[in-house]
Amino acid sequence: MTATLTATGTTPAGTTPRGPRGLVWSVLRVHRTALVLWGLALTAATAGLIWMYVIADEARRAYLPCSEPVAADGYPSCSSLDAITADDYYSTGIALLTSALTFAIFPVAAWAGGALIGRELESGTALLAWTQSVSPVRWLAAKLAVPAVLLAAGTGALVLLNRWAQTDGNPNVVGDWYGPDVFVGIGPAAVGYVLAGLALGALAGLLVRRTLPAAGAGFASSLVLYLVLDHFRKDLWPKADRSQAGELELPRSAWQVDWNATWGRYPGEGTPRFTSATFHPRSHFWPLQLVETGILLAVAATATLAAFWLLRRRTP
Amino acid sequence: MTTVVTIETSTAVAPSRGPRGLVWVMLRVHRWALWFWVLLVAVGAGALLFVHGPGTDAAWSEYRAMGCDSPEVGQACDYSGPAISRLGLANSLGGLLNFVPLLAAAWAGGALIGRELENGTAQLAWAQSVSPARWLAAKLAVPAALLVAGTTLLTLLHRLAWSSAAPLRSIVPWREWYDDDIFLANGTLATAHALLGLAVGALAGLLLRRALPALAAAAVGLLVLTQALGSLRPYLWPVETLTQKGMYPPYTGMVLDDGALTSTGARVEDPLCINDTKCLADHDIVGFYRDYHPSSHFWPLQLVETGIVLAVVALAVLAAFRLLRRRTGAAV
Numbered sequence: 001m002t003a004t005l006t007a008t009g010t011t012p013a014g015t016t017p018r019g020p021r022g023l024v025w026s027v028l029r030v031h032r033t034a035l036v037l038w039g040l041a042l043t044a045a046t047a048g049l050i051w052m053y054v055i056a057d058e059a060r061r062a063y064l065p066c067s068e069p070v071a072a073d074g075y076p077s078c079s080s081l082d083a084i085t086a087d088d089y090y091s092t093g094i095a096l097l098t099s100a101l102t103f104a105i106f107p108v109a110a111w112a113g114g115a116l117i118g119r120e121l122e123s124g125t126a127l128l129a130w131t132q133s134v135s136p137v138r139w140l141a142a143k144l145a146v147p148a149v150l151l152a153a154g155t156g157a158l159v160l161l162n163r164w165a166q167t168d169g170n171p172n173v174v175g176d177w178y179g180p181d182v183f184v185g186i187g188p189a190a191v192g193y194v195l196a197g198l199a200l201g202a203l204a205g206l207l208v209r210r211t212l213p214a215a216g217a218g219f220a221s222s223l224v225l226y227l228v229l230d231h232f233r234k235d236l237w238p239k240a241d242r243s244q245a246g247e248l249e250l251p252r253s254a255w256q257v258d259w260n261a262t263w264g265r266y267p268g269e270g271t272p273r274f275t276s277a278t279f280h281p282r283s284h285f286w287p288l289q290l291v292e293t294g295i296l297l298a299v300a301a302t303a304t305l306a307a308f309w310l311l312r313r314r315t316p
Numbered sequence: 317m318t319t320v321v322t323i324e325t326s327t328a329v330a331p332s333r334g335p336r337g338l339v340w341v342m343l344r345v346h347r348w349a350l351w352f353w354v355l356l357v358a359v360g361a362g363a364l365l366f367v368h369g370p371g372t373d374a375a376w377s378e379y380r381a382m383g384c385d386s387p388e389v390g391q392a393c394d395y396s397g398p399a400i401s402r403l404g405l406a407n408s409l410g411g412l413l414n415f416v417p418l419l420a421a422a423w424a425g426g427a428l429i430g431r432e433l434e435n436g437t438a439q440l441a442w443a444q445s446v447s448p449a450r451w452l453a454a455k456l457a458v459p460a461a462l463l464v465a466g467t468t469l470l471t472l473l474h475r476l477a478w479s480s481a482a483p484l485r486s487i488v489p490w491r492e493w494y495d496d497d498i499f500l501a502n503g504t505l506a507t508a509h510a511l512l513g514l515a516v517g518a519l520a521g522l523l524l525r526r527a528l529p530a531l532a533a534a535a536v537g538l539l540v541l542t543q544a545l546g547s548l549r550p551y552l553w554p555v556e557t558l559t560q561k562g563m564y565p566p567y568t569g570m571v572l573d574d575g576a577l578t579s580t581g582a583r584v585e586d587p588l589c590i591n592d593t594k595c596l597a598d599h600d601i602v603g604f605y606r607d608y609h610p611s612s613h614f615w616p617l618q619l620v621e622t623g624i625v626l627a628v629v630a631l632a633v634l635a636a637f638r639l640l641r642r643r644t645g646a647a648v
Contacts, residue, residue: 033529078588107532114528211527212426213348 023134023142034111035150042154045097049158052093052165059090063172087173094166094174098185101158105197105222108151112201113218114211116143121209136315140308144202151194159190171252177285178255180230187289192296197222199303206310225299229292236291237284243276255280338446338454349423350462356412357466363409364473368480371406374399375484403484410477413470413506414497417513418538420463424517425534428455431527448644452518452637459514467507474501493611494570496546503618508625513538515632522639545625552620553613561603570609577603 020028028035066078120126130136163186166174175182184190201218208214234257242248250256256279261272280288343350378399432438442448478498491498500506513534520534550572558565559577576586578600586604589595609617 079585082588111528114531119528212431212531215426215528215531 023138024146026129027142027146031115031147034115038150038154042158045100045158046161048093048097049161049165052090052097053167055086055090056165056167058084058086059173060087060168060170062087063170091173091175094162095181097158097162098175099181101155101162101185101190102181102183102193104155104190105193105226106219108194109197109201109204109218109222110215111218112147112198113204113208114201114215116147117202117205118208118214119211121205122211130315136311137308140202140206140311144198144304144307147198148195151198152191155191155194156188159186159188162186176255177253177282178280183233183288187285187293189289189292189296192293192300193226196225196296196300196303199300199307200225203303203307203310206307206314225296229295233288233292234280236295237280237287239278240281240284241276241278243274245274247271248275248277250277250279251281253282255284338450339458341441342454342458346427346459349427349459353462353466356416357470360410360412360470361473363406363412364470364477366406367403367410367477368473371399371403372481372484375403379484403481407477407481410470410474411497411501413467413474413501416463416467416506417509417542418535420459420510420513421517421520421534421538422531424459424514425520425524426517426527426531428459429518429521430524430530433521433525434527442644448640449637452522452640456514456518456633456636460511463510463514464507467510471501471503471506474506478502492570493614494609499549499614499618503614504622505618505625508622508629509542511629512541512625512632515629515636516541519632519636519639522636522643541628545621545628548624549617549621550609552624553609553616555607556610556613557605557607559603559605564604565606567606568608569611570613572607572609574604574606576601577605 062081062084064081065075066081067075117126120129126136126139129139163169166186169177169186171177177183177186184193197218200221201214204217204221205214208217234255239257242250256277258278260276262274375397378397429438432441438448438451441451493499493502500509516538517530517534520537521530524530524533550570555572558568564574574586576584576599578584579602583605584599584601587595587599587601589599589601
């Protein structure tokens, strides 16, 4: 609390010679712990992804065809490939960082609800700031813009690094593109998620005006958003259909949504007479990503507008 | 903040019935948490009862109707019908039990201890006729009792649902007894972990004395502790070993390690000869072994781990009381 008072109270008057000033500076200063944690997380993730890129080729070697004992056909021996440990580190590391990108929305929303808005309204430091030369609208704009820029830049950079470290995106090594923990972390939707989390958290903070309930409400609302999008993701773009007589096998990279077989006299025995499948081919990755990102940005914009409207109504 | 202050005064008015004094204050201040807990237990219990009864029956008859129980199971069984999906959803709701420790840690760090120390309502309480040690004892005992009651109920129901879904385990995403979440929910560990969450949260709250940092530290601390304790699990009871000549013994139970055996009985890494007899002879491989825990090790593993977790809980509680005594300097 002391820190907050110092930051908002004295700094705008006692001009800092360099670096960010005024509101931006006070937001950075009050939330310096969050800033440091975000910086540490970004550094650790960047270092991890660079390491992943370094061992990427070695990890892929473990998935080459092999033979035992080594035959004249030129395949490497299976025990030599089995001895490679890089593939375990690589797959685990990529999976960890990709899911961290997917789930970043939850701590962001809880923080925005609790620390960014809720605490300031509960302890009255927001009201103090408004009696200085900062209007409530400018206060909220700074509170949202500074974290939004930092979050979008950091997440965007990590997504690009992640795609770079995944090199060829071999699904045996890095997981299928449509996996619930994979999809978000390899496209622009990751940025959409953190921004939506920030806006939902801020709205929760303004609605509840108390630290812990706001953190809980921010977390819960982002959880609902995440679960809803996860459930309806397959319906965000028209699906492809394929049907043929007999068996049907889709390529590995296809996201199978529905599968139906017409059987002869004895269901489940032998081969089916006719098979049809509904699926998303690999080429649907970008349309699905862009539609989901669009929805997330719309949610973020709506929540931000609602937050400003609420603030306007609350303050004269 | 207003609520808390009101409560401190209303204790003086002494309610005529029900719990009194500190216990009543606890329940009143944290009534939202209490309602949330009641709701969570109710949802989890309802889902587990559904799995135990109608859910499994419906999925089973749907499974039969698809012709999946014929001896030669065909591809049609790849298809999951609405009853089977419903059963899967109910299972995941029953799995809410696995999030209780994390919620307990976050709540205990943030709302139970951290907020009171940050706002000064704890100091206000100590200025009344409540000593700091009694204050902390009530703060820990009341939630502990409620957590034990709720998790015990959910554990019992989970065991019931687990046993009745046995024939369906191959088709619903409902896994083996040694999977982390199943292992936790089927025994005493669920309760021990919930108490661990409470103790870690309280310690974090007393250490940091601010609501949000304590909440975050408690959640992270609990995740780290749970991971560390869980990684010990396979080594808490002696393993059993299966050996077989010429080929691998059957894959069963919680497998820890497997490999090849030479003629002297030494364990070596499998040279991956598959069926090449010359290769096997070159490497002097006569058989294969597999270290595993059979399902009969469930209770020994469960009880040893519960003992360890409870010891950690006791340490955390002890540390919390010592910290409080050093901070307040009061004779307890």
